[in-house]
Amino acid sequence: MTTHAKNDSNIWAERVLAGDRRALARVISLLENQEPEGFHTLKTLYPKTGQAHIIGLTGPPGGGKSSLVDRMIQEIRSRGHEVAVVAVDPTSPFTGGAILGDRIRMQRWASDTGVYIRSMGTRGSLGGLARAVYATVQLLDAASFPYILVETVGVGQSEVDIVQVADTVVVVSVPGLGDDVQVSKAGIMEIGDVFAVNKADLPGSQRVVVELQSMLDLGSHDVWQPPVVTTVATTGKGVSELITAIQEHLVVLQEANLLTKQRLAREKEALLQRLTERIRCDITKQWSNKQGNQAWENLAAKKTDPYTLEEQLYLSWKGVTTVDNQD
């Protein structure tokens, strides 16, 4: 069974490397569904990764991110490069608008084999989504796309987690949404390498630029001072300058010997997250028995406290001692 899966994985890997887009789509689905076959394929392909420039885009809904990504695809294509887009929507099943928008966009680029677009939404946990996005980006990297855009809807912590797969993070702002909603959101200023003020033909855009600049002046920037670029996605104005700024960021990272370091740090972090998630599953399983139920009952009855129980679980997991419930 495992040998079969490995053989299949080798076939998938070969097909992905040969540029087979149907195989690519299939392996992404395997990764989304956490099938072992998907991860076997990634293992095989891992040595091929590390060539792509991974670009994350985040910003508030209504910022015109989809149109901006569309223009960025156009610009990258006009420079003669292939590009993959991962459009991530971590919002609840209550909404579905972004996915519809992606479908329209996908149709537009359907006849261009140099563009690959994939939408990903939450199927279970947000953590699961972040892991699937991470693995998908690795796969697209191995599949030789020189540019990979990861676009997320919104500015919450989940979006911050997701765009941190990127070498270069672009934070998109727009005039008129109220500044506190946009730029003072948790960690959003810190993660941006390039700031794009979209809809720059609207009144108030210069104020957003000035606000961003003054906030950026507060931060400390050793090797790279994040630029603020103005764009008008509807006309394409400023998009070439945006792509150039993004490329410059990668060059600066490379010259400062930071790119390899950052990528390794990301790899370590992703690995540790997967590992702890796995251990957590183990613990949950291990404690779904009679002894475990007794422990939770004692907690509910306040015969024990959660901190004592945590210690017991910890020691039990480490195999230091067997767990006895206190009375």
Next chain:
Amino acid sequence: MTTHAKNDSNIWAERVLAGDRRALARVISLLENQEPEGFHTLKTLYPKTGQAHIIGLTGPPGGGKSSLVDRMIQEIRSRGHEVAVVAVDPTSPFTGGAILGDRIRMQRWASDTGVYIRSMGTRGSLGGLARAVYATVQLLDAASFPYILVETVGVGQSEVDIVQVADTVVVVSVPGLGDDVQVSKAGIMEIGDVFAVNKADLPGSQRVVVELQSMLDLGSHDVWQPPVVTTVATTGKGVSELITAIQEHLVVLQEANLLTKQRLAREKEALLQRLTERIRCDITKQWSNKQGNQAWENLAAKKTDPYTLEEQLYLSWKGVTTVDNQD
């Protein structure tokens, strides 16, 4: 040393139970700084918890949450109850506005010993903040506050995590901020038990009410249909109705035998999060040696892949096998 800490903890616990507010503040600081003494105190006090009605408030910045909380304090006080407020700001050190607002509010209630207000911000990780808020709420519960309000700035995932400490979650909306920014944010509709449309004297507020209602109609609600309450925090209009709706929610939970279940589920989740965080620290420490560095170097050189390494770390942690680096 540990015995000393335990003796000190008993003294802290006694002082907190006796209503000593300085002791309360001190133990919260111990919990914030993750000092063992804080957790020893909580262990001692744990049997006293489970009496408070814990109310979470979240919503976009600019929604007038602070003013609304102020009116809620007033209403709860006028009904003759004590109340504690935990004002959480998970945003970056770039901002500090909320904390200033809290100071002003704190001064207003400074002479009323039936009101206790505490601000908490990010000192390190967001996970650390969520844990500190959780422990603080347990402490305030043990300290006999019948109502505990946990207010967060923003609508991101971190805020969602934080308000999930609550029995009843109030989602605050306002007209004029753009509906997609407010209500279609990750998971925000799902977590609300009561929806407050604040600034209900502004034009467009009725539209927000209708939108919320229609979104709520999409969801399935077994025992409780989340109501939408309109408030005007500046005048206090609707605040009494809001408090009544919040109280009704608790009664319904109790009658459906859900309150105890929900609280135990929260306790389990918090315990598992602390435990996995701890195991993660262990693993990181264990792998900060020569062998670990070699493994990361092999990863950087792509001599191994992150999925194989994860498997090795997992087996090593479980004590199944010693870890050899592949060549």
